[in-house]
Amino acid sequence: MSVRKGRSDPRILIILCCFYIFGIRGSLAIPRRGNEPWSIILCKFNDLANYEPRSREWFQQWLNGSDQMDSIEQFFWQLSNGVYSIAGSNVFGWFTLAQSQQEVLRLATKSAEIHSEIPPIGSEMSFDYFDKVKELCVQKAIANGAALHRQRITVVNAGTAAVYGKGNGVLLTPKLMFSSVLTHEMVHSFFIGHSYSDRKIKVFPYAADGEYDDRYDLMSTANAYMHRSNFGMNGPGLNGAxxxxxxxxxxxxxxxxxxxxxxNFTLRLSSLSIPHNKTLGWLLVMVPYDRDDPNNYYTIEFRTPHQFDRGIAQPSILVHKVKRSGDSYYSQLISQADYYELTDEDTEWITFLEPFASATNNKQKSDSNGQQNSMKNFQFIRVTVRHVYLTDADVHISSTFDPPYIVGLRHICLPGSEGKNNAKGETEENSVKVSPSRRRRKVVRILNDVEMAKQFARMNFFALRHTFGANACRSGFVWRNLDVYDYVCVTERRKQNAQREDKYSTSRTTAEKQNATHCVEPFLPRKAFAGDKICVSAAEKFRVFRENLQAYSTLKHVSFFNGLDTVGP
Known part of the structure; x- marks a missing residue:
């Protein structure tokens, strides 16, 4: 970035230069946008100093070979549609450690009496061992002058494991050196755990029920629909959630x-496996089912055997359920009978929701015997496949979900209870003699502030969805929307002011070379994201930088997705 001196506050320019060198906004970058280069460290144990599974050049091509369609850089570029890049990644090594595998194990466990093999994967001791291996390899690389990026991948020449840890990143071993495994571990650094289905099965002995059973998702690697590539098995992509x-x-x-x-209408879904600029339909549909948590919803998506999804057998419409558990949200691939996907025309998926007395139907109807028929209030969601094309599908979705609200403005009426209305000293015999008119009375209770807030949220469930999904903003904030991937949350007024800058850009630029424009002094490229060339003042550039840096603080809910881990370093 070229900056002319003497025109802007140098303190601002120093901060901005640091920001654009690093690209990604630190370890709390949610959502994940920008350029984030990775470093691979190739490391040999002392007792295997003559064994190198692959050459350093092979790893460089695998990581970011620009002419390699199956490189890791190309995978993330395609999957994110250019939103996330690892351009500038580097590879160092091979370095030889001073320790053998057994000596590293002793260092990790602080015991001189370890004579067994490497501990089983998943055990506490195994993670101590993996952490120590990465620590020693990073130290060795730095001692040899390697300029490492914050995100790191350590490759050793022995073992059968692939793990990620916040300390020194990914560890990879010879038998698992293929793209699906490496990208799976890299995605863990984005605060995403493993993916799930709703089935009560164990894919691996150490896994939870349904874990690794979303076969359309990279985070179920080893059980997912992978495909062969120049660098081993690759794909699939990630689910819509x-x-x-x-x-x-x-x-x-x-x-x-x-x-x-x-x-209740038919819409067109476009495949998530195709570049976004090649299609026009909806890419993801969120169908809510929880009156008190708008981020609990079913997702509808369409996947086809293209690009990173080449291992998928046929075009498939998938339904996932996103539900909060503890502080995190989880997604589950929903199964039907013996399959997970909708593939044929006129096939459908339906689920029934809890019966509620809704705002539009808050009176239960009686049947011919005078009994109240609660079945009238069952709500449902139905998804029906109308037509499947090469990269699109027409789907009919019907939902009777209607968030109910408590009757009354500042009070709620409850059926009278004879037992509750009786004085403490009243006997059961006396309580039976209550008059019929008294039995029909209602108890009026004043709502407290928490109940009033809940009532308001239910009454305005859809009207309050100014933003939605995993990147919904806190109350009073909206997406800045400088482009359709700009999920930074700001106030409505700030959004309008930021978008207004686009109108002035033409008068602030000059064409110096063919197909190249530059900002007229004292204006600077805004660079809110890669490819953003709008010319703005230094003060506006700094405002955008600050908003990007603090973006996570204005999100409604910041947490690890699909796991019990935490967000942050």
Whole structure:
């Protein structure tokens, strides 16, 4: 970035230069946007000093070979549609440690009496061992002058493991040196755990029920629909809920069903496996089912055997359930009978929701015997496949989900209870003699502030969805929307002011070379994200930088996705 001196506050320029060198906004970057180079460290144990599974040049091509369609850099560029890049990644080594495998194990366990093999994967001792290996390799690389990036991948020449840890990143061993495994571990650094299905099965002995059973998702690697590539097995991509969490879907093509007042219509879904600029339909549909948590919803997505999804057998419509558990949200691939996907025309998926007395139907109806029929209030969601094309699908979605609200403004009426209305000293015999008119009385209770807030949220469930999904903003904030992937949350007034800068850009630029424009002094390229060339003042550039840096603080909910881990270093 070239900056002319003497025109702007140098303190601002120093901060901005540091920011654009590093690209990604530090370890709390949610969503994940920008350039984030990685470093690979190739490391040999002392007792295997003559063995190198692959050459350093091979790893460089694997990591970011620009002419390699199956490189790691190309995978993330395609999957994120250019939102996330690892350009500038580097490789160092091979370095030889001073220790053998057994000596590293002794260092990790602080015991001189370890004579067994490397501990089983998943055990506490195994993670201590892996952490020590990475620590020693990083130290060795730095001692040899390696300029390492913050994100690191350590490759050793022995073992059968692939793990990620916040300390020194990814550890990879010879038998697992292929793209699906490496990208899986790299995605863990984005605060995403493993993916799940709703089935009560154990894919691996150490896994939870349904863990690794979303076969359309990279975070179920080893049980997912991978394909052969120049660098071993590769793919698949990520499910729609993960892509939304990372901010890798354009906000104008994600539909929060019911938000526009329609809850029964046919729409066109476009494949998540195709570049976004090649299709026009909706990429993800969120269908809410929880009146008190708008981030609990079903997602509808379409996947086809293209690009990173080449291992998928056929075009498939998938339904996932996103649900909060503890402080984190989890997504589960929903199964039906013996399959997970909708592939044929006129096939459908339906689920029934809890019966509620809704705002539009708050009176239960009686049957012919005078009994109240609660079945009238069952709500449901139905998804029906109308037509499947090469990269699109027409899907009919019907939802009767209608967030109910408590009757009354500042009070709630409850059926009278004879036992509750009796004085403490009243006997059961006396309580039976209560008059019929008294039995029909209602108890009026004043709502407290918490109940009033809940009532308001239910009454305005869809109207309050100014933002939605994993990157929904805190109350009073909206997406800045400088482009359709800009999920930074700001106030409505700040959004308008920031977008207004685009109108002035033409008068602030000059064409110096063919197909190249530059900002007229004293204006600077805004660079809110890669490719943003809008010319703004130094003060506006700094405001955008500060908003990007603090973006996570204005999100409604910041947490690890699909796991019990935490967000942050």
């Amino acid at each position: 993960h892509l939304d969490y990372l901010g890798w879907l354009p906000m104008d093509r994600v539909l929060y069903f019911g938000r526009d007042g329609r809850q």
